Amino acid sequence: MLDDTIAAIATPLGEGGLAVIRLSGPAALAVADKSFLPVGKHSAKPSAAQSHTIHYGRIERGGRTVDEVLVSVMRAPRTFTREDVVEITCHGGILAAKLVLDTVLANGARLAEPGEFSKRAFLNGRIDLTQAEAVADLIQARTELSLAAANEQLAGKLSQRINQLRDDMMKTLAHVEAHIDFPDEDIAPDTKAQLLSRLERGLEFMEELLRTANEGQILRRGIRTAIIGRPNVGKSSLLNQLLGHDRAIVSPIAGTTRDTIEETANVRGLPVVFVDTAGLREAGDTIEQEGIRRSRETVAQAELILHIFDVSEPFSGQDEKYLKQFAHKKRIIVRNKIDLAPKLTFPPELLPGAAGQQAPSVTSNSSLGNSSQKPTPGPSQEGNSRSASGQSRTSAVGGEAFGSNVQPMQSPIPTAISEPSLVQSQSLPPASGLNSISPVVDVCALSGKGIESLKDAIKDLVWAGEIKAEMLQVMINSRHQDALRRAREATMRTLEALRSDLTLELVAMDLRIAVNAVGEVVGKTATEDLLDMIFSQFCIGK
Numbered sequence: 001m002l003d004d005t006i007a008a009i010a011t012p013l014g015e016g017g018l019a020v021i022r023l024s025g026p027a028a029l030a031v032a033d034k035s036f037l038p039v040g041k042h043s044a045k046p047s048a049a050q051s052h053t054i055h056y057g058r059i060e061r062g063g064r065t066v067d068e069v070l071v072s073v074m075r076a077p078r079t080f081t082r083e084d085v086v087e088i089t090c091h092g093g094i095l096a097a098k099l100v101l102d103t104v105l106a107n108g109a110r111l112a113e114p115g116e117f118s119k120r121a122f123l124n125g126r127i128d129l130t131q132a133e134a135v136a137d138l139i140q141a142r143t144e145l146s147l148a149a150a151n152e153q154l155a156g157k158l159s160q161r162i163n164q165l166r167d168d169m170m171k172t173l174a175h176v177e178a179h180i181d182f183p184d185e186d187i188a189p190d191t192k193a194q195l196l197s198r199l200e201r202g203l204e205f206m207e208e209l210l211r212t213a214n215e216g217q218i219l220r221r222g223i224r225t226a227i228i229g230r231p232n233v234g235k236s237s238l239l240n241q242l243l244g245h246d247r248a249i250v251s252p253i254a255g256t257t258r259d260t261i262e263e264t265a266n267v268r269g270l271p272v273v274f275v276d277t278a279g280l281r282e283a284g285d286t287i288e289q290e291g292i293r294r295s296r297e298t299v300a301q302a303e304l305i306l307h308i309f310d311v312s313e314p315f316s317g318q319d320e321k322y323l324k325q326f327a328h329k330k331r332i333i334v335r336n337k338i339d340l341a342p343k344l345t346f347p348p349e350l351l352p353g354a355a356g357q358q359a360p361s362v363t364s365n366s367s368l369g370n371s372s373q374k375p376t377p378g379p380s381q382e383g384n385s386r387s388a389s390g391q392s393r394t395s396a397v398g399g400e401a402f403g404s405n406v407q408p409m410q411s412p413i414p415t416a417i418s419e420p421s422l423v424q425s426q427s428l429p430p431a432s433g434l435n436s437i438s439p440v441v442d443v444c445a446l447s448g449k450g451i452e453s454l455k456d457a458i459k460d461l462v463w464a465g466e467i468k469a470e471m472l473q474v475m476i477n478s479r480h481q482d483a484l485r486r487a488r489e490a491t492m493r494t495l496e497a498l499r500s501d502l503t504l505e506l507v508a509m510d511l512r513i514a515v516n517a518v519g520e521v522v523g524k525t526a527t528e529d530l531l532d533m534i535f536s537q538f539c540i541g542k
């Protein structure tokens, strides 16, 4: 229904300097006229005001002043919804905004549904579906990179390319359909070659767009990253370091964190949703057991795990169990508490390469197998502190316990913790379930040492290569991905049918499916259900 007039508070509920009540629809000016009393000679009644002007006055109801306001009048079609729009800027108290809204509702407007302003903008042709989605992305963007991607999409970069693709495919379809109407004429060989190459180009472009889905997802939703490990290894301390403020309670008591704690941080431009979890162990009371159950659930949902170890504790059977259990996940092994005397050694069969290495290796600059590098000097005394140069060391404990086994993975690099090391386990059969590569990063969650390397490791693991500006132009979302996948399948069938000289009806049928699927991305062929699904996820007033 576009013949009614909608209203909503467009600013977040809460106390603030200002709040905005938005009106859109054919009666927007009339509703505003009834609610607003202009004050001063420069102000006018909304229906008498010129488009794109602002007027000072009061919102009045039943002869009483509700609030002192500024009213912006924007006439169709130069507005977001392409309808008459009035925006009332009032004082930012929850009550003031609500009373102004009540007044316009009493004067003939209807309360807008979530996303209804954007839906009208779409239905009136002001923006297409990818741009409407970009509006939501923009509002929800949590890093500048996410914002940049949303802005590109809002500017219509993705739409342009999708429309171009669809136009090309429509041309091909028209060609094929023309031949169906004249069944006696075969498609000339060179025409057929042209059609094939145009379809192939389209297919290539679909593939190109589909390749951005992963990054698009990351920028929109963030990377869910579970921080896991045994109790007391420093998970909450690490979370606080990654966030840059004390979010989680830290204590020397094992089992401090009972519930999961979730917060988003900006890691090298990427939104990362860190989830601190209850330490994993068998024992514990019922509350802790529930916490551990939630930890496992968190792991299941996470795209990345940071598996934390305390280097001052020896490797245990439980460690082995959890290392194996979460080996199928994309993960980073974090060795924490490198300020303490190290006792941790990974068994070679679990993490070959890191196996013989005595934590803490302060250095980790090169990949494995670089045997030309010399082992680290050691042993040193237990409980000693890192030398000023940041050189790596092995501990007395480790040295005695493992003797000749002590083979550092990398050579010491004086600048210390700069990049994560890679632990390869390619010698392991896939059945063991271990990842072929898990980066290992050494940190001290107490001082923050190594946190920057950890951030680099996170970025490198989830985002291949550099983050380039042109990539941001066409970051598709999961809805686009779904539509483009269907378009790709149908285009492949079309190509196959055309190549093997199947009847042109069959060729046209598949091609039509492909054209429609591509059209869905920009909303050219969107159903009411799809629109409801998209716009209902918006906030009220948008």
Ligand SMILES: Nc1nc2c(ncn2[C@@H]2O[C@H](COP(=O)(O)OP(=O)(O)OP(=O)(O)O)[C@@H](O)[C@H]2O)c(=O)[nH]1
Residues within 6 Å of the ligand: 230, 231, 232, 233, 234, 235, 236, 237, 238, 249, 250, 251, 252, 253, 254, 255, 256, 257, 258, 277, 278, 279, 280, 336, 337, 338, 339, 340, 443, 444, 445, 446, 447
């Ligand atoms: N020396 C040292 N102590 C640390 C470091 N990181 C954390 N700790 C200490 O280790 C203890 C446990 O830290 P938490 O961050 O609470 O550990 P957790 O893994 O969240 O523990 P649970 O929530 O009980 O599972 C605290 O006393 C921290 O101060 C570190 O790098 N070096």
Ligand SMILES: [Mg+2]
Residues within 6 Å of the ligand: 235, 236, 237, 248, 249, 250, 256, 257, 276, 277, 279
């Ligand atoms: Mg904790």
